[in-house]
Amino acid sequence: MALTRRQLLKYSGLGFLGAVVFAGCRIPEQEFIAESPVMIPEDLVRGDDAYYATLARPSTGVESVLVRVMQGRAKKIEGNPDYPMSRGKHSAQAEATLQELYHPDRIATPLRRVGERGSGEFESVSWSEALDELARRLEDHRGVPDAVAIVTEPLRGALGTIVDRFAENYGARRYSFEAVDQTVVRTVFNRIYGQERLPTFDIQNAHYVLSFGADFLSHWHAPLHYNWHYGEFRGETGGRGKLVQIEPRFSLTAANADKWVYINPGTEGILALAIAKAILDSGEGVEDAALAAFINNNAQDAATVADLTGVKADVIETLAHDFAANQPGVAIGGGLAAAQTNGLFNMTAVYALNALVGNVGKKGGVTFNPPAPVPNVVSSASANSLTDFQRLADDIRHGAVTAVLVHGVDPAHGTPGSMQFGRALRENAEFVASFSNFMDETTLQADLVLPDMASLESWGSDVPDPGPGYEAVALQQPVVMPFVEGRAFGDVLLALVEELGGSMTRQMPWDTMEAANRSLAQEIWIKNRGSVRSFDSFEEFWVAILQRGGWWDTNATGGAPQAPDVSQDPGSAFPSFTGAAGDYPFHLLPFPSHSMGDGSDAHLPWLQATPDPITTAVWSTWVEVNPRDAESMDVREGDVVNVESPQGSIEAQVYVNPATAPGTVSVPMGQGHSSFGRYAEGGDRNLMAVLDAVSAETTGAFAWGATRVRLAKTGRRERVRKFEGMVVAQTLPHRPVYVISTGNGNGGAH
Amino acid sequence: MQLRPALTERDINRDLLRPVLATPIWFYFLLGGLAIGVCTAIGGFAWAVNHGTGVYGINRPVMWGFLLVNFVFWVGISHAGVMLSAILRLSNAEWRRPATRAAEVLTIFALGTAALHPVFHTGRPWRIYWSMPPGYDFGRGIWPDVRSPFVWDPTAISTYLTGTTLFVILLLIPDLAVLRDRSSGLMQKVYGFLSMGWKGNTRQWKLQIIAGFLLSALILPVFVSVHSIVSWDFAVQIAVEGWHATIFAPYFVIGAVHSGVAGVISVLALLRWMFRWENYIRDDHFDALARLMIVVATAWFYFLVIEFFLGIYPAEEPEISLRTLQVFEWPFNATFIVFLLMGYFVPVPLWLFRRVRQNVALMFWTTLMVNIGMWLERFIIIIPSLMRKQPLTFSWGSYNPSPIELILVAGSFCLVFLGVLTFSKFFPIIPLADAKEGVALETHVRVGKVMVPAAYREE
Amino acid sequence: MAVERKWGMAVDADKCTGCQACVVACQSENNIPVNEPDHFLQRRAIQWIRIERYWEGEFPDVRARFVPMLCQHCENAPCESVCPVFATYHNNEGLNVQVYNRCIGTRFCANNDPWNVRFFNFWEPVWPETLRNQLNTDVSVRSRGIMEKCTFCIQRIRRTTRDAGLEGREVTDGDVVPACVQACPTNALVFGDLNDHDSQVAHLREDGRQYRILDHLGTEPSVYYMAKIDPYAAEGEHA
């Protein structure tokens, strides 16, 4: 059929009209939904995943976690919902241990030093070679007693047992290292309450928490667990509690406190005793003659206290009254308050306060943790004090210690610069072996590196310290195949046992860490109580306990506390500081970096990039200065200053912090690694260079809060790496970002 | 009214076609210099495509930077063309004659250049056609969201560009015929093709005039819509207090006219110097344009003040903080002062004096000043507003342009001038026919002892 | 399904300690590239959830307020209407969805997002080869030149819904847990279906302390905040 032009026009016009009408009649919604070949990403879900319970071991403490595994790769770390210390939650630090597993700078094979010590020149060797060499070296050193030192992180569980027994049988010295140690608090609990293990503060059920320097929401003891406690404390369980933080630094806990009370550094014990005295005098305290005598003997008069502490007398009066009236409540001490030369006195005073209000061993107060259910497993590992490590460094220098085995810690970075720990290893040690995954500053001095496995690749166990208040054991299982040619530290030691033979073999009858942990589990199985029980065969029990990530028994609580014993001398009430106030006008208030702690997590990029909650700073060392101090020194944010103490100095960027007290400055620990993988390296801003290696009286603990500093301008300015914007963030009155309720009325105070 | 020599058609052809038929050597150097600028900018854009949008200085929350400032600026400049041609043609203002084509050509190149900026600016420029009418990717189900001003923009701009281009071509036809008759070889063929068989008979003239009037009338609403829509790019954004103002559309349109007419005056002054066209672009033309400028500038200034006061009237802190930033804080305080002086307070009082209005050099510099001021105006509207978005002070930020952005901005100026100059190399930039018509309609009247040329209005 | 879902979140500002667990959990779950030092200096760091810290007062009466900030999944999302290509749109579960493949990178939506929670990929994201092993296979890695933001962990919603469908059961309150909510040790974050009147988040919406940030803009955010309680705040100082 021939089509005329007119027809063609007509038909195409009709067709077009029809198309328009047709299109118009369809539901336009269909068109708007972005269902299209390019939709993909928003709901991309494929593959099957598996979840395994195991342990993550970040610097904030061991956490029981579930790991999501897909196609043989660990994808995500999540809290173990069953485990009493985790309750389905996990910390930023635990999450980031994934990056330890897949870190690009993880040591992939055993290494033998070929260049100078500290030059970083190593050759790759096979495991059999490495193990042979290690065995040979250990044979060589075996004759001389105490010539070998084994330095690890405080180890608990099966590995703790193995290392301890190995050291004992071999005749090696055994050291546990923590840059920020808990020695003082442990000593005080041992002295007053006869406890070997750390207590748990039942913040969840407390109505009132009086914290002296314990930054339990950030990096003190068990921050994940205490954050969970805090959430309950703020509502769900029986009303909203009150938190008062007494501390010279505006820590994360101070920021979350209902009231932050600034106190002159080191005078916390004096204040605690003044509060105790006020309670005692008001007759609200428990009747205990020894306790009363201790308080009366040591407390200063009110005017002196106000003068020394900088806390006004009426505030002290109010604190005393509130604390006594709002029981159950708990007084917590630690952090900066313990890290003073008079730390023992401070802690003794604070923890005596708990006895005075009678909340020890009670709900909402101080609860004690029973030892492990299995007698032979290490359930508490206190770190050695700074004095111990000073002696170790000296012994290495004098040749008393000739070989050092180090695992999981980096004392060359984490001890005060003046101790020269790394240098002692480099120049004086005959043999250094490191079992580290990373080329940290201590491993850099090693002759032999035998890379460990990540916790997600290996077997292990843990007895939480502090625990949940009852018996608990957590289990660690490999959830992915090893990513590198590592070998678990415990397995290496067990292999050595075989080589070295003798009585060791009897004491450690296991071939592998897996066997060691199975035998631990076997002992629990036999008890037939607690969260995983009633299995006829051990194999079934074993699977069940691995599935749940551990075992606990809520009925097996800590024993009744002994009557408080305050008879031992707590030492001087007064702190002393390095650096004359005239030359060094500022109290230096160091703090473990919120995300990276003392620096042992500095190699993980997620943690480097996690904003400090207060300053939002990342990837750097900064110094927090009060606005008025900054003005009088004429420094602004980003100015690079030298933080100088009599011991040394580092550069840091000024961050003007409205909450920093005048006359104090704060610097985070954790940076300044000269060697620790690509994300940690760069710069020499390690706070340890500034801190004086001063030990506290009696305990020998590191008094890291006892250094005074001055700031010297360098004239340079670097923009501060931080997440917040370009102005000091404040809410604007008419359009508040956040709403404050005073808690009475407003409906929501629970 | 001033004295001027009587011009014959021959004079007009000779003078106005001079750049086309006998191009001076310096002209090529000028073109070459501009072309180098354009090539540098192309290199800059290639760098951005290669490395990512990160090479610009934008950040969170200042997601739009110099490229958007420059986009608004060029759209603004493009408003001169229709403003002059259409309005003046419709109202039959005699003094429009030499200015119209320069204005229209400036429109085309300014608009084309402006349209490139969103391409430079987007994260995936190779996909930008997804937001443009000719490029909707229905095959992949990429439907445009007609609620987005980013869809209105390309629609309005392409309409305006099409209309203006038609307008220029239409009015160019008689002149092309002249060129056809005066050139030889290949060029003759090209001009012959372009002049579409123009013979200059009555019917053709009649059609051309009618079409011209129709297009003028049709383009006017488009011209108003284009910059209104550009203003809506900003004004629809409830998140940015500094932009979210109902007054934005007329404010932007009048601002565009302000900078556009100033741009035309600058170009006319340049052309007059370059091609010694004193007899065509006369002092009284500048005088008339400057009078227009006074009115436009003052209207614009009124909107500026109103916009500012409406902004601070509710006395909300984010808005107050934004205004404080714009007016008092470094570097915006300096920018603000320069902007006010250049955009209004220096040129407008000067234009009140006839001696200034009729002084080409002064007109050139004052109008240049206006455009510097207007560029800064867009900068002050766009950047600080993003720096102070909402009361969420935690995210308040800042912005520094990157070298690549500076290169692209400079390149855009080169591109526009390169376009205008290249056009003037191939086509008469003052309409011959219009000039002749002016002469034809002209008569001489006796003023005192001399005969003075005077124009009749058509009835 | 009888009633359409409308996912929402409740954020108890009184519980949030600023611990940043949510931040890292989100980075890990959603394949957010490592924020390197330069990204912070360029102000281009990407964190779908962040803890905003606001200062109040001067020493010694100084306070720091923490406000967890993430996409509010506005019912009338201003970011959506300005997107020329429907790269961001509202789905029928109340989510503000980002379709990476459609996005052309105009950054229009980021400007019109009052909360500044939209993040642009200024650079191609890079991970060292080994770290790529951790990437979540449920979540696409975004290329440069496009916008991204909190999705309320849509992959978890999808997976949970799919699994529930396979098992023939309904998705109930608490089944879907975004990564940040899962991590949050203080339980400051609660997620759920606002249309389910028995859900925890629906209950919290009725709480007396409830408020929404920038409520006056009328965007109807799906994130409800619970006021911070400060018994020592000066009376009448705060609205």
Ligand SMILES: Nc1nc2c(c(=O)[nH]1)N[C@H]1C(S)=C(S)[C@@H](COP(=O)(O)OP(=O)(O)OC[C@H]3O[C@@H](n4cnc5c(=O)[nH]c(N)nc54)[C@H](O)[C@@H]3O)O[C@H]1N2
């Ligand atoms: N262009 C293109 N695309 C396609 C297809 C196509 O034909 N062409 N086909 C489609 C089809 S049908 C399929 S099945 C998919 C396949 O797609 P992919 O799953 O990507 O398969 P490959 O690229 O073959 O291999 C994946 C990677 O596994 C590594 N590999 C090899 N052996 C091992 C091993 O033992 N362990 C580990 N961990 N890695 C190993 C390889 O080196 C490679 O890098 O691609 C689909 N996409």
Ligand code: SF4
């Ligand atoms: S997803 Fe596969 S099939 Fe689709 S475009 Fe990419 S390579 Fe081709």
Ligand code: SF4
């Ligand atoms: S919070 Fe911002 S990004 Fe999220 S839906 Fe609302 S406007 Fe869009």
Ligand code: SF4
């Ligand atoms: S940046 Fe992407 S999502 Fe945002 S408006 Fe542009 S195209 Fe849409």
Ligand code: SF4
């Ligand atoms: S809901 Fe998911 S995507 Fe959104 S902030 Fe939380 S973890 Fe990130």
Ligand code: SF4
């Ligand atoms: S995890 Fe919870 S408590 Fe911690 S910062 Fe995030 S919202 Fe706050």
